[in-house]
Amino acid sequence: MDASSAPLPRRYLPPLSALVAFEAAARHGSFTRAASELDLTQGAVSRQIKLLEDQLGIALFERARQRVTLTEAGAFYAREVREALQAFVSATTRTIAHRGRGGTLAIATLPTFGTRWLVPRIADFVARHPGIEISVSTRLRPFDLVAERLDAAIHFGRADWPGAEMYPLMGEDLVVVAAPAFARLHSLETPAALGGVPLLVQATRPAAWDDFAVTAGLDRLDGPRLRFEQFGLVVQAAVASLGVALVPEFLVRPELEAGSLVRLFDMRIGSDLGYYLVHSRGRDISPALALFRDWLLCMARDCSVGCEAALTPTGPDD
Structure with a gap:
């Protein structure tokens, strides 16, 4: 059994309501303001955070008179919880966007490759797959696909990106x-x-x-x-x-x-370097990314006629 199919340890999964209350209180530095944001009473927020502290066995806030401040452990946990909640929001919006074989894609590219090669062609992909929303950002320096929540990226160099699947697009003369x-x-x-x-x-x-x-x-x-x-x-x-x-x-x-x-x-x-499409290895790729990958490989090889199977628009009944 691999990690992706193993059951999650429930003792380490606090209630979502407690995590939301904690994140709001940590961000505001106030139970009262968190309660106002969440449309709860101050007492309800306090109880949620106490429940969370009891489950963790760690004090997340220092309470002095009418003020609360994060402990060192609380500050660390607040950063982690905020990222996790943002991931939940992203996963939810991306799932909602999946209608038929729609979805969203976050792609990073080199600036000049993006402006002079990718963007002039990407209208073709959008026309073929109107249900897929694409976000394109540019990078000049190395980046982390997982940490930056990128579905894929255009990489220039050698085929040596650790932990990534790499698809050659073109060389560089x-x-x-x-x-x-x-x-x-x-x-x-x-x-x-x-x-x-x-x-x-x-x-x-x-x-x-x-x-x-x-x-x-x-x-x-x-x-x-x-x-x-x-x-x-x-x-x-x-x-x-x-x-x-x-x-x-x-x-x-x-x-x-x-x-x-x-x-x-x-x-x-000539050069032994080249341009590659890369995505994280070991993760199931979404239907949207699979369509983008096949389309991009066809565009790079100027073989759109021969790749119609990969480029045919899809709909909810496919």
């Missing part, structure tokens, strides 16, 4: 781009012409231009380097003729098609 007028001004016809030209750098890829120099057979590129936190800013800087950019090709296709940027040289810099 870097190409050199510049505004057409900038390329003409600096006669950027060969990699050797980059010497002394301003180079645009994405903060998490500080060595990308050095790798390019090695691939191109150059000793080094000694032009000034302008550093930006996100690829989206790098692309805009290139369009504004601030320098030459080395960026993932799939992120600049709109600019290349519009002519605001041009590819320089017939070179691609």
Whole structure:
């Protein structure tokens, strides 16, 4: 029997009414104000908290005259109970949202990947599955899927996320781009012409231009380097003729098609890193997440026609 199928120890499950009264009293620092919020008498709140303290065998409040303050144990328990109650609320609202194969999804993504690749395509998913509500947030730094209550995330790097299921979306080939007028001004016809030209750098890829120099057979590129936190800013800087950019090709296709940027040289810099969809391992995924996963994999492989089974809209009778 695994942990998910084992019975919960009921002696450690206080009544919900006692937990709600305790959370309100801890938040207000007052039994009276908690009672007002919960539409109870002050005596009822006091009895609920006494019941909770008796069950725990721990004093949660220090009572002095007409004032109550949390004990050290009470402050710890208040934080834990508040998170648990918030989880109950979230689970309830998400369950209510499940009509047919509807539901809610909380997705985290890298900022530029989100704005330049995911968001322009996500309307297709919404149109196919109108019953699913999606919340998309952005992250630049590592995060915790469980602690942040995220259903899934877009990860860039290696397939080495502990405790996660990972689905490869795409690799990353870097190409050199510049505004057409900038390329003409600096006669950027060969990699050797980059010497002394301003180079645009994405903060998490500080060595990308050095790798390019090695691939191109150059000793080094000694032009000034302008550093930006996100690829989206790098692309805009290139369009504004601030320098030459080395960026993932799939992120600049709109600019290349519009002519605001041009590819320089017939070179691609490959990488052993890639983009992945990740979700926690060992947890049953919701129907909504399964639909999103299948749809996203199809979009990444540009195979929407071949994946109609996964992308067909579903309804209450499915």
